[in-house]
Structures are given as C-alpha cells and as structure tokens.
Amino acid sequence: MNAEGFASIAALVKTRSGIVLTPDKEYMLETRLAQILKQEGIPSLDALALRLRDPRAEVLARNVTEALTTNESSFFRDSKPFDHLKRLLPKLMASRPAGHRLRIWSAACSTGQEAYSIAMILVELGIRGAEIYGTDLSREVVDRAREGVFTQFEVQRGLPVQMLVKHFRQEGGRWRIAPELRSMARFEERNLLGDHRALGKFDVIFCRNVLIYFDPPTKGRVLNALSAQLAPDGVVYLGGAETVLGLTDRLAAVPGERGVYAPTVLRAGAA
Ligand SMILES: C[S@@+](CC[C@H](N)C(=O)[O-])C[C@H]1O[C@@H](n2cnc3c(N)ncnc32)[C@H](O)[C@@H]1O
Incomplete structure (x- = not known):
C-alpha cells in the first residue's frame, strides 16, 4: 500500500483507540484487514483508506479499528x-x-x-x-x-x-x-x-x-x-x-x- 494510505488508516486507528501503528506494521494491516476487504468487496488497502475518508463509513471505521486490536490474554496472566x-x-x-x-x-x-x-x-x-x-x-x-x-x-x-x-x-x-x-x-x-x-x-x-x-x-x-x-x-x-x-x-x-x-x-x- 502507499505511504499516504497507511498514514490515513494509522491516524484513524490512533484517534479512535489510542493504538499507534508504525510503518513496520504494514504486514499487520494486510493480515488483519484481509477479511474486511473480502466481506466489503474492497480491492485493496489503499481503496479501504479512501473509503474510510467518508464520514458515513462509521461501521467500517469501527470494524477496522477493532480488527487492529491485539486481544491476547490468559488466566492469572503473569501470576x-x-x-x-x-x-x-x-x-x-x-x-x-x-x-x-x-x-x-x-x-x-x-x-x-x-x-x-x-x-x-x-x-x-x-x-x-x-x-x-x-x-x-x-x-x-x-x-x-x-x-x-x-x-x-x-x-x-x-x-x-x-x-x-x-x-x-x-x-x-x-x-x-x-x-x-x-x-x-x-x-x-x-x-x-x-x-x-x-x-x-x-x-x-x-x-x-x-x-x-x-x-x-x-x-x-x-x-x-x-x-x-x-x-x-x-x-x-x-x-x-x-x-x-x-x-x-x-x-x-x-x-x-x-x-x-x-x-x-x-x-x-x-x-
Ligand atoms: C493484549 S489485551 C490485554 C488483555 C488483559 N488485560 C490481559 O492483560 O491479559 C489488550 C486489550 O486492550 C483492548 N484495547 C485496545 N485499545 C483500547 C481502548 N482504547 N479502550 C479499551 N480497550 C482497548 C483491546 O481490544 C484488547 O482486548
């Protein structure tokens, strides 16, 4: 994806969740957002970045943010x-x-x-x-x-x-x-x-x-x-x-x- 598309998705995720995505996390966008691209019929991450600029894309913005959270947990973690x-x-x-x-x-x-x-x-x-x-x-x-x-x-x-x-x-x-x-x-x-x-x-x-x-x-x-x-x-x-x-x-x-x-x-x- 191009640098502008990455920066715009990273900015959206940071505003909505606080999560910082540095450019070395591009692979993460590719793996974690693949399902959303497929479901929505969006051809690429750059096209997704463009779609997210529309203020009406609230549900999509939310789904993208949630997909980029890391939910690892365990019982009595670190004891x-x-x-x-x-x-x-x-x-x-x-x-x-x-x-x-x-x-x-x-x-x-x-x-x-x-x-x-x-x-x-x-x-x-x-x-x-x-x-x-x-x-x-x-x-x-x-x-x-x-x-x-x-x-x-x-x-x-x-x-x-x-x-x-x-x-x-x-x-x-x-x-x-x-x-x-x-x-x-x-x-x-x-x-x-x-x-x-x-x-x-x-x-x-x-x-x-x-x-x-x-x-x-x-x-x-x-x-x-x-x-x-x-x-x-x-x-x-x-x-x-x-x-x-x-x-x-x-x-x-x-x-x-x-x-x-x-x-x-x-x-x-x-x-
Ligand atoms: C790695 S898990 C930690 C779970 C648990 N606290 C533990 O230590 O096992 C991080 C969680 O933080 C949540 N999270 C990320 N940003 C958040 C935010 N701005 N507000 C609330 N939860 C957030 C993610 O959805 C994820 O489930």
Whole structure:
C-alpha cells in the first residue's frame, strides 16, 4: 500500500483507540484487514483508506479499528498481580465499613480471563457481593467475555487444573465458567480514551497490557483518568512492560511490588 494510505488508516486507528501503528506494521494491516476487504468487496488497502475518508463509513471505521486490536490474554496472566491481590483484598475489606461492596475494574479485559481470575480469587477468599466490571473497546471480545466459554487451549494457559475442575463445567470440547462466577462480573464496551467519571470509584483497577500500544501522552491521559476513579487506598495493576514513570504524578509504584501502583498524596494545591 502507499505511504499516504497507511498514514490515513494509522491516524484513524490512533484517534479512535489510542493504538499507534508504525510503518513496520504494514504486514499487520494486510493480515488483519484481509477479511474486511473480502466481506466489503474492497480491492485493496489503499481503496479501504479512501473509503474510510467518508464520514458515513462509521461501521467500517469501527470494524477496522477493532480488527487492529491485539486481544491476547490468559488466566492469572503473569501470576504476581494476582498473588498481590490475594494479600490486598482482606486488608481492603478490613478497612471498609460493614456492607461495603468491593468494586474491581478490569479495563481492557479482552475475552474475560482477567475478570474471571479475579472472581476465582474472591470466591477462594470467601468475599461475597463484590462487583467486577470488565470493559474493552472491542465488541467481539466483550461478547466472548459475557459468554464465559473458553477453549481447551485457553484453559490450559495459566489455570491450575483444580481451579478448572472447581469453577468450570465442560460443554463438548469447551469449558463454561460456573454461573456463580459469571454473575459476579459485568461486561461492557468502553473506550479507555473516554470519560469514566460517571462510573464512580473502584477499590482496584486492572489495566494490563494495553498501554504498551499507546504513545506517552495517551498513556498519561489514560493513567490520570484511571487514577481519578480509584479509591485513595486502592491500587492499579499494570502489565509487566508498563510503568507510570514520566507519565503521571498521580500514581506511584508500590515499593517491592512489580506492576502495582497506588495513588500519590499530592501536596495541597498541586493536584
Ligand atoms: C493484549 S489485551 C490485554 C488483555 C488483559 N488485560 C490481559 O492483560 O491479559 C489488550 C486489550 O486492550 C483492548 N484495547 C485496545 N485499545 C483500547 C481502548 N482504547 N479502550 C479499551 N480497550 C482497548 C483491546 O481490544 C484488547 O482486548
């Protein structure tokens, strides 16, 4: 495809999702958009770029953006944040008034493995009544998360077999999350670049393995927006390759813990 066509698709995806596509990702456009070209009868990526200039091509623009998201996920991914969560939740519960409903946000939840890993921890700890809110830009993955059905391959990645047997039911060759865990989680489409103020405060926010796709100003903007929704003693979990350093002064690393960030106490007038 020509440089102009690539730049125009990359600009559209960046505006709609924050995802930065550098010119070395042209192969990705070719593979990920091939299906859309076929379905729409569009002869080439350059022709697609032209079609997307039409402001009425909203559905196409959305489908192109979603096709360029990377939805890789697994149960208890990287394990450390979940070990930390197991230690944190009893402390948070102890510091909350009786009857407080814990709220945990899995932002960029993909197909739901992160949200259901959190649900399994809550059940193991005997914490009842918590709300898990899973959100993602992509409709397709949100639908899959809601369905709560996983392939043999997906459950083999990171999920201890005793947890599989305890919390899933086999349906043919696939595994369905148990109804009590399914009912703990609510899934919605939500863009991290949007306004989250109406959501209220969360005790814990997971935002893992998505900031890596954004440029530094977008990462900073998203981190500031997430910190605004976080309880003063809550934490944010980021992916292993992600940090807040140089991006926001509202969150700081929890000493000795990898990928765990807590609100900074900003001096009066500095906020
Ligand atoms: C690699 S997955 C990470 C899933 C999970 N958090 C984990 O760590 O396993 C990244 C997800 O971010 C989503 N995403 C990308 N840009 C987004 C945006 N602007 N708003 C919300 N979700 C976004 C993608 O659709 C994708 O499902």
